Amino acid sequence: MGEKSLVTLAVDIGGSGLKMLCLDAEGKPLTERLRVPTPDPSTPARLLAGLDALKTKMPEFDRVSVGYPGVIKKGVVLSAANLHPRWLGFPLQSALQKRWTKPVRVANDAAVQGFGAIQGRGVEMIITLGTGMGSALFTDGRLCPGLELGHHPWLKKTYEDYLGRRGLKKYGVKKWNKLLRRAVAQTAATFNWDHLYLGGGNTKLIALQFRPNVTIVSNLDGLLGGVALWRDEAV
Numbered sequence: 001m002g003e004k005s006l007v008t009l010a011v012d013i014g015g016s017g018l019k020m021l022c023l024d025a026e027g028k029p030l031t032e033r034l035r036v037p038t039p040d041p042s043t044p045a046r047l048l049a050g051l052d053a054l055k056t057k058m059p060e061f062d063r064v065s066v067g068y069p070g071v072i073k074k075g076v077v078l079s080a081a082n083l084h085p086r087w088l089g090f091p092l093q094s095a096l097q098k099r100w101t102k103p104v105r106v107a108n109d110a111a112v113q114g115f116g117a118i119q120g121r122g123v124e125m126i127i128t129l130g131t132g133m134g135s136a137l138f139t140d141g142r143l144c145p146g147l148e149l150g151h152h153p154w155l156k157k158t159y160e161d162y163l164g165r166r167g168l169k170k171y172g173v174k175k176w177n178k179l180l181r182r183a184v185a186q187t188a189a190t191f192n193w194d195h196l197y198l199g200g201g202n203t204k205l206i207a208l209q210f211r212p213n214v215t216i217v218s219n220l221d222g223l224l225g226g227v228a229l230w231r232d233e234a235v
């Protein structure tokens with residue numbers, strides 16, 4: 001089968017939801033995006049069983065791209081801030097490859113979402129606002145892997161403490177928006193990005209006006225980057 005007809009199963013593992021859809025070779029959706037709540041406790045075994053169940057609703061595919069909500073190196077999970085600690089050290093890429101007998105690539109969820117959103121020019125950054133706060137940085141379309149801005153100290157805690165699900169619950173939508181405005185300004189001063197993308201489920205709560213070089217991207221982008229993952233060696 002030629003590269004042009006390859007179907008990619010795109011999977012997004014989130015702290016609150018597991019999402020899946022199939023993409024064509026250009027990264028366009030071939031199916032609806034399906035979502036089920038993340039199992040609790042969110043151990044590897046429970047979560048992989050949840051993914052198995054979602055997969056039965058998908059058509060045939062040739063390869064798999066996975067966004068995972070933590071640090072991934074060489075397909076192995078190195079952090080699990082919003083999932084069960086049993087994930088630490090789990091070889092997600094090889095385990096899924098064995099389970100589903102298809103080639104699998106795994107990367108950080110914000111990186112995958114960024115691949116679906118960026119233009120590929122200059123310094124582009126994505127921040128995702130969901131259960132956790134994700135971040136990824138690209139220069140001319142190449143990912144600089146491993147950025148974990150969410151856990152960087154900011155104000156009196158970390159960015160994620162203020163802007164992730166816990167912060168939203170603690171401070172409420174109005175204050176969360178104010179904090180977000182400050183955080184955007186801080187990242188502009190720190191990274192000097194040419195363009196910032198804001199993604200993730202909680203972007204629907206944003207009540208701020210931004211300059212044209214700050215774009216809110218749809219939740220679907222979290223999965224659309226799944227094809228680009230096979231082009232970039234830096235994941």
Ligand code: BGC
Nearest residue numbers: 069070071081110132133134
């Ligand atoms: C994790 C990141 C992840 C983000 C969004 C954070 O807690 O450390 O790796 O991208 O949540 O899921």
